[in-house]
Amino acid sequence: PLKVKLEQIRAAYPKTLALRDPEGGRFEAEACVFVHQAIPKSLATSLTDNDFWRYLTVVHFSDLVEWRHSAGGETVNPNNYGIGNTKRNLLFRMWIRAELAYDALANDPYHLARYGDKDFWESHVIGVRTGNARATVRSLVQYLFPKELNGKCRLKTIEVRQLATRLTRLRSNVMLEIYPEALATKLIGREADRVKAIAANVNA
16 A cells, blocks of 8 residues: 555656756655555564565565666665665655654644755754654754745755754763753754854854
């Protein structure tokens, strides 16, 4: 059923994606919801098993990986199958994105998962220790993509990278895993203000 659903979603996108095509990111933002819904919590032991995700992707979703990452004929990086860097596995990447952003108290519990592109989730959340702290992830997404901007990021790309770097450095002596969302929001706002102040001084 998941394969059928993802193929239905894919049909609304270009048949061939260009390198770094934003359409691919939009596909992941839409599809991650259904990946998360389709894989039951009863598979808890499998969800932490890299072989489970590798098997799922290689055996059942290789055509999807090729479409998403071949960029019109180029060889797909094995990481996208979970061969090498397991966190870049396409199916796992979409599932963990929805899992981390899940907001049970919202009318649409997946509203935060719909924001941000592949690079944001892969490089600044899933691929680093920030991804271990759910409340921080939700606070980060809410800060960067406020409702009034309708999906646009409030910071420039370079500022997002600098903010993500600052959060990663904080992990040396701050346990973000135990931060409640309100405290994480204050922390992110403070670090973002510092990033913007540095940028303002550089451009002055």
